[in-house]
Amino acid sequence: MLKIENLSVAIGDRQVLKGINLHIRPGEVHVLFGPNGTGKSTLLGAIMGLSRFRVSEGRIYFKGEDITDLPVNERARRGIGIMIQRPPTVRGVSLKQLTEICAQGREIDAGQMADLVNMRDFLGRNVNEGFSGGEIKRSELLQLMAQNPDFLMLDEPESGVDLDNIALVGKAVNLILERKEAASGRIKNAQRHKRIKAGLIITHTGHILQYLPADIAHVLYDGELFCSGNPAEMLDCISRQGYEACIACYTAGGTA
Numbered sequence: 001m002l003k004i005e006n007l008s009v010a011i012g013d014r015q016v017l018k019g020i021n022l023h024i025r026p027g028e029v030h031v032l033f034g035p036n037g038t039g040k041s042t043l044l045g046a047i048m049g050l051s052r053f054r055v056s057e058g059r060i061y062f063k064g065e066d067i068t069d070l071p072v073n074e075r076a077r078r079g080i081g082i083m084i085q086r087p088p089t090v091r092g093v094s095l096k097q098l099t100e101i102c103a104q105g106r107e108i109d110a111g112q113m114a115d116l117v118n119m120r121d122f123l124g125r126n127v128n129e130g131f132s133g134g135e136i137k138r139s140e141l142l143q144l145m146a147q148n149p150d151f152l153m154l155d156e157p158e159s160g161v162d163l164d165n166i167a168l169v170g171k172a173v174n175l176i177l178e179r180k181e182a183a184s185g186r187i188k189n190a191q192r193h194k195r196i197k198a199g200l201i202i203t204h205t206g207h208i209l210q211y212l213p214a215d216i217a218h219v220l221y222d223g224e225l226f227c228s229g230n231p232a233e234m235l236d237c238i239s240r241q242g243y244e245a246c247i248a249c250y251t252a253g254g255t256a
Helices: 040-048 072-078 095-102 110-116 133-147 163-176 180-184 189-194 231-251
Strands: 002-011 014-024 029-033 054-062 080-083 090-094 151-155 198-202 216-221 224-229
Touching: 002 040, 014 040, 014 054, 014 224, 029 231, 040 054, 040 072, 040 080, 040 151, 040 198, 072 080, 080 133, 090 095, 095 110, 095 133, 110 133, 133 163, 151 163, 216 231, 224 231
Parallel strands: 029 198, 029 216, 080 151, 151 198
Antiparallel strands: 002 014, 002 054, 216 224
């Protein structure tokens, strides 16, 4: 689904990411841990093609196609979707209008989709204007449901969100990723192999993983991708020992 090879990314004159290699297969959900300011959001922005993130080296492949130089709209058309931390307020455009735009010409029932994320009463309002943190997350989810991407990226979906909304976010994301069995907390290998849609999630707390099971976790530290392994075990290690101990163990040849 996604293959990143030796990717280095800069913001202005500052090199943020250094030689990132990452492969995500169809049906997999990967989670990305790391301290603030280490480049996690930069990685998602570079994959999406957001203009402030400049690829200085390496390539990004999506479903076998080199998309490194494609503009963001073409990446979205090919099936990449993203939920960013601080989406803008869009005045003069209603949430219903934007939801229909995200559908890219497909016929959708915006009201029915909005019901799934408790946003029907917001369809006539300007996008994100006066919305709370949880309402903004649900607004983003509604747009992603309409887009129906094959590869979904979430940047700290639980930030600024109460527990009820985290559960709703998890339910909606599982729906987008066609992971209906995830509600049970167990995903069989055979079921995973049948799925196509994949995801990459940034989280600090790991709360979203209670509702959205992940297959593989990675640690991004100081612009480099280090440990990879079991999400629950890695989160437990980070919670008990911190990122520096986790990286020290990795560089010494141990496991997270």
